[in-house]
Amino acid sequence: VVVKAHPGHMATAELTAEAIVRAVVRCGLPGGVFNMIFGTDIGAELVRHPAIQAVGFTGSLAGGKALYQLAQQRPQPIPLFAEMSAINPLIILPQALQTRAEALANELVASFTLGGGQFCTRPGLILALRGAGLERFKSALCAAVAGSTPQVLLNAPTLQHYRQGVAALAAHPRIEKLASGIAAGAGQAQTLLWQAQVEDLLAQDTLLQSEVFGPLSLLVEVDDVAQLQAVVKALQGQLTATLHAEADDGPLAASLLPLLCEKAGRVLFNGYPTGVEVCDAMVHGGPWPATTDARGTSVGSRAIERFLRPVCLQNAPAALLPPALQDANPLNLLRLVDGQWTREAISSSH
Amino acid sequence: VVVKAHPGHMATAELTAEAIVRAVVRCGLPGGVFNMIFGTDIGAELVRHPAIQAVGFTGSLAGGKALYQLAQQRPQPIPLFAEMSAINPLIILPQALQTRAEALANELVASFTLGGGQFCTRPGLILALRGAGLERFKSALCAAVAGSTPQVLLNAPTLQHYRQGVAALAAHPRIEKLASGIAAGAGQAQTLLWQAQVEDLLAQDTLLQSEVFGPLSLLVEVDDVAQLQAVVKALQGQLTATLHAEADDGPLAASLLPLLCEKAGRVLFNGYPTGVEVCDAMVHGGPWPATTDARGTSVGSRAIERFLRPVCLQNAPAALLPPALQDANPLNLLRLVDGQWTREAISSSH
Numbered sequence: 001v002v003v004k005a006h007p008g009h010m011a012t013a014e015l016t017a018e019a020i021v022r023a024v025v026r027c028g029l030p031g032g033v034f035n036m037i038f039g040t041d042i043g044a045e046l047v048r049h050p051a052i053q054a055v056g057f058t059g060s061l062a063g064g065k066a067l068y069q070l071a072q073q074r075p076q077p078i079p080l081f082a083e084m085s086a087i088n089p090l091i092i093l094p095q096a097l098q099t100r101a102e103a104l105a106n107e108l109v110a111s112f113t114l115g116g117g118q119f120c121t122r123p124g125l126i127l128a129l130r131g132a133g134l135e136r137f138k139s140a141l142c143a144a145v146a147g148s149t150p151q152v153l154l155n156a157p158t159l160q161h162y163r164q165g166v167a168a169l170a171a172h173p174r175i176e177k178l179a180s181g182i183a184a185g186a187g188q189a190q191t192l193l194w195q196a197q198v199e200d201l202l203a204q205d206t207l208l209q210s211e212v213f214g215p216l217s218l219l220v221e222v223d224d225v226a227q228l229q230a231v232v233k234a235l236q237g238q239l240t241a242t243l244h245a246e247a248d249d250g251p252l253a254a255s256l257l258p259l260l261c262e263k264a265g266r267v268l269f270n271g272y273p274t275g276v277e278v279c280d281a282m283v284h285g286g287p288w289p290a291t292t293d294a295r296g297t298s299v300g301s302r303a304i305e306r307f308l309r310p311v312c313l314q315n316a317p318a319a320l321l322p323p324a325l326q327d328a329n330p331l332n333l334l335r336l337v338d339g340q341w342t343r344e345a346i347s348s349s350h
Numbered sequence: 351v352v353v354k355a356h357p358g359h360m361a362t363a364e365l366t367a368e369a370i371v372r373a374v375v376r377c378g379l380p381g382g383v384f385n386m387i388f389g390t391d392i393g394a395e396l397v398r399h400p401a402i403q404a405v406g407f408t409g410s411l412a413g414g415k416a417l418y419q420l421a422q423q424r425p426q427p428i429p430l431f432a433e434m435s436a437i438n439p440l441i442i443l444p445q446a447l448q449t450r451a452e453a454l455a456n457e458l459v460a461s462f463t464l465g466g467g468q469f470c471t472r473p474g475l476i477l478a479l480r481g482a483g484l485e486r487f488k489s490a491l492c493a494a495v496a497g498s499t500p501q502v503l504l505n506a507p508t509l510q511h512y513r514q515g516v517a518a519l520a521a522h523p524r525i526e527k528l529a530s531g532i533a534a535g536a537g538q539a540q541t542l543l544w545q546a547q548v549e550d551l552l553a554q555d556t557l558l559q560s561e562v563f564g565p566l567s568l569l570v571e572v573d574d575v576a577q578l579q580a581v582v583k584a585l586q587g588q589l590t591a592t593l594h595a596e597a598d599d600g601p602l603a604a605s606l607l608p609l610l611c612e613k614a615g616r617v618l619f620n621g622y623p624t625g626v627e628v629c630d631a632m633v634h635g636g637p638w639p640a641t642t643d644a645r646g647t648s649v650g651s652r653a654i655e656r657f658l659r660p661v662c663l664q665n666a667p668a669a670l671l672p673p674a675l676q677d678a679n680p681l682n683l684l685r686l687v688d689g690q691w692t693r694e695a696i697s698s699s700h
Contacts, residue, residue, distance in 0.1 A: 072422045076587075076638040079645065237426070245667075254670055266662040269670075280686050283662035288426040294659045295429065302660065309644045310652065312616040312633035317595075320604055320619075334691050336630050341684050341691070 002035045004043045008155035047071050054079045054307050056298060061085040061289050068292045081306050082292040085211040086239040087124035088273050093249035097133035104244060105140030109148060111272035113191050116151035117215030121240050121273040126219045148181035148191035151215050162189050165212030169194050172207055192216040201231050209236050225252055237287025238264040240273035352385045354393045358505035397421050404429045404657050406648060411435040411639050418642045431656050432642040435561040436589040437474035438623050443599035447483035454594060455490030459498060461622035463541050466501035467565030471590050471623040476569045492529035498541035500534035501565050508563060512539050515562030519544050522557055542566040551581050559586050575602055587637025588614040590623035
């Protein structure tokens with residue numbers, strides 16, 4: 001394993017690497033199993049190196065695409081799992097809007113400003129159906145944003161990218177600023193809320209689907225159910241998609257669920273996507289451009305599958321079988337034997 | 351599902367498609383779930399079409415590489431599982447050579463001429479350690495080849511490719527013909543056995559690792575164990591690798607096994623790779639250039655995994671859960687619940 005440290009926090013990376021190396025020694029793992037390198041162009045060299053057989057990457061769409069092309073252009077192409085870009089749509093259905101407009105507004109601002117808005121699962125697009133509660137929701141949302149403190153981002157380039165993203169939204173003729181947080185000092189990012197027109201989403205305006213890393217979100221009001229379904233179909237692939245729905249919203253939620261499952265690796269109900277738990281059920285992945293490979297996850301126990309390859313050992317002598325495949329099943333694994341899942345040993349009469 | 355029929359057997363393809371369509375109707379599957387198209391360049395158009403989300407392909411290295419590049423260059427890249435090229439090395443260890451030289455020779459010729467030698471798992475490279483039995487083995491191999499009847503290949507282009515492959519071997523200054531089968535008439539392929547020098551394999555001469563589709567194989571004599579290990583390391587990725595070993599060959603087999611597992615999707619002992627059973631344990635895949643994606647298999651129950659994508663449904667209301675995820679487990683699936691594999695229902699107190 002070779003890790004390229006992020007140039008934005010090299011000292012933290014080195015401290016982390018040292019902790020990992022101490023753990024490697026303590027656990028008796030082979031020396032050299034973990035390595036860290038520093039640099040910028042060195043990442044591309046690493047992807048091209050014949051000894052590298054698979055790559056995981058988290059970063060920008062431009063960076064991920066470039067490394068993906070390099071990996072495919074090698075004499076021997078290799079899998080490249082890039083987690084790149086998502087705006088994580090959050091959809092509020094009518095009854096949810098009516099019954100908890102203010103709570104939704106406050107929780108949502110807390111989510112999209114969490115960690116300075118630097119979560120790849122930050123809800124960057126809020127879709128709300130026009131109807132009772134919408135004006136209360138917008139007022140509460142604007143108030144929460146207005147009270148939001150400025151944030152220090154990861155480093156100077158991240159802040160610069162954030163300001164570029166904000167400038168691009170500001171230059172769009174049909175995107176308007178709804179609310180601003182407390183004024184930011186030098187080196188800080190101001191919380192911002194924008195509103196865009198649903199027609200631009202339906203026309204797949206790329207700016208409305210571009211991830212801006214930092215404390216901002218974009219509100220889009222949707223006329224009716226048919227339009228909402230069309231909007232979901234027009235969205236690019238996402239890490240997450242969230243539905244806020246109450247009991248009466250059930251049929252509408254049921255009609256949206258298959259569409260959302262087509263678009264995202266994780267579909268949430270009545271929650272916020274910024275939490276990513278390391279557990280068996282987690283899928284932190286999704287269709288392009290969220291990732292280069294929708295079949296994988298970069299968080300959760302299934303993440304290891306990105307780096308495994310099946311090998312069939314046919315008619316191998318017992319003495320050569322690894323423990324996982326020995327008849328006695330010494331590792332007590334759950335194994336598929338003649339179509340049945342079992343932890344039983346394979347009897348000699350088998 | 352859209353299948354592009356092979357232009358070499360369009361009538362057979364159509365009959366097969368009609369049988370599948372009848373089965374689709376009889377099983378009550380949705381109309382249009384299976385489609386077949388005919389043509390040549392249409393394959394590339396299909397790979398580029400936005401509705402296509404994953405591709406499986408079996409064919410030549412050139413064809414597979416071209417489609418792979420097309421799939422990666424789409425605005426939204428998609429997985430492309432191409433099964434392309436393998437020479438399926440078969441290694442004979444000293445005691446196996448000594449105890450069953452004649453049987454090995456006859457079985458091996460039967461394997462590499464099976465179906466006109468048109469198996470992607472055909473053993474195209476025979477590696478034998480110099481020592482007792484080698485001359486007997488070579489004599490028997492030559493005799494079996496000499497008695498081998500000519501074959502009609504799939505179609506005229508396949509026969510033409512075979513003759514081109516044979517001509518390339520004949521033009522190589524250090525590859526010599528060991529034996530020829532019964533003379534072939536017009537439109538037939540003659541069985542051929544060639545011998546190459548181990549130094550050319552070690553130098554990664556590409557001709558020695560090029561798949562020739564048809565009834566031929568290449569013998570290479572290896573001096574010693576160290577040289578055999580070096581040869582295995584110099585091989586490209588393979589669908590299969592086969593070891594013939596008797597009890598006394600055990601330590602040598604054990605030293606080769608990890609190397610072979612690095613190179614092939616299926617490692618066989620004392621058998622022939624031309625049989626590909628559709629079962630849970632089958633891996634018909636392997637490192638590049640055997641396939642574009644070593645994590646998959648195109649034969650066996652795991653093949654479906656190439657076309658699946660995980661989706662996490664977080665906090666979904668019970669009424670919206672699909673049967674596979676419902677607490678009562680109505681499909682009686684084996685499920686991972688809080689880290690335990692179980693078919694039990696999830697109790698309401700959970």
